[in-house]
Amino acid sequence: MKVSVHHLRVWGKPLIFLLSLVPALWLVYHWYLAYGGLPHDLGFNPNETSNRFTGDWAIRFLLLSLAVTPFATVLRSPKPLLFRRMLGLYALFYAGLHVLSYIWLDMAFDWPELWADVLKRTYITVGMLAILFLLPLGVTSTKGWIKRMGAKRWQKLHKLVYLIGLLACVHFIMMRKGFQVEPLIYAGIFAALMLARLRKRRGKVRA
């Protein structure tokens, strides 16, 4: 059976939307349990768990959104592009939760301490820059903004996502102690997705 664009719009999009929400719902539910003094799955250091969990999902959605275009190329179909904006917005959503987790649970909304921390610690500066750049992409993700900006300028702005991906990977590598594999796996996936774009571009030039 062939999946039509209509099917994807009516069934695929709500399905992906709900699935993408599951990690956030899980986190909120377990915080609700923890706050009520009930058994929960946030481990012995729920704050650390929250920071890592939201950060993991932010970078996963970022990489997923970056994977959409190469995936469409491989399939020779534009259908995957239907999901690109949603995945990108979910990256922003989880990045927002990540920042909230840090500002609330780690810094307890102590703004002077927060500002000092952001400036003093390079990996936090790098992470904050990534979010700062991600924000305008989220705001301008609507059809109205594409029209207002014009497709060319809009596309140019949204190329920022490559820089954001790089910053996110650097942030992840920097926050771990010692030489750890997990952040390098994410960086490797990011590098592969970037290479796929370069190859496609070079192919175009040759053609």
Place this chain on the structure above:
Amino acid sequence: LKELGAKSSAFDPGEELTPYSAVTQYNNFYEFGTDKSDPYENAGSMQVDPWSVSVDGLVDRPGTYDLMDLIDFNALEERIYRLRCVEAWSMVIPWIGVPLSSVLNKIGVQSGAKYVRFETLNDRKQMPGVRWPVLDWPYVEGLRMDEAMNDLTLMAVGLYGKELPNQNGAPLRLVVPWKYGFKSIKSIVRISLTEKQPRTSWQKSAPQEYGFYSNVNPEVDHPRWSQARERRIGEFSRRKTLMFNGYGEWVADLYAGMDLAKYY
């Protein structure tokens, strides 16, 4: 795990103990993986009986010691200590052990010995984490001789009235309560007395972040995060970190005249 008899605790800070479940399931022991739950999940199969420790360097009686010959199990003491991890979380743990000084006296410290160097077991078959180059294995730690001889410095063989669980560094580990947790090396297989300051694993990994001394110090930040506060496991808000983790009364003299920002 066998129960251990011990004299009651000296240096009790009078703070609430961290639950046994947290002490034994939230650990850093990178030889078994880098997640906090990895040691609990992976360390169970480590063979800790029999256990021998090689003793070498500037000692009167070098050789390979059985655990029983190195530690006097009739002289065990309970010590309730704060443990402050360099990652800015902390616990309060009732350890059981003997002063390190008693072990050093047993092996005989020669006059030229200025440092103690410790090594952790490095066994690929039993430790899945050493397949990854997270650190330069084996794990190495060290103390200056006067730090090693301090009353607070403990060679632990148990916690909460029982033998050490593997994930906590069975069967023999160091506990240095005024230093960040990573100084308290686990599952020790080698003790060497040296004239030169040993290079520790964390120093090799990131010298600008981890110094030889690594005393708990709220005023000297880790380059990547603040050390002014800590999260006591089980508490939601953070508390202020104490100088020397609250043990200054007994150890501040060791560092008189030293610039602790330079010798971090």
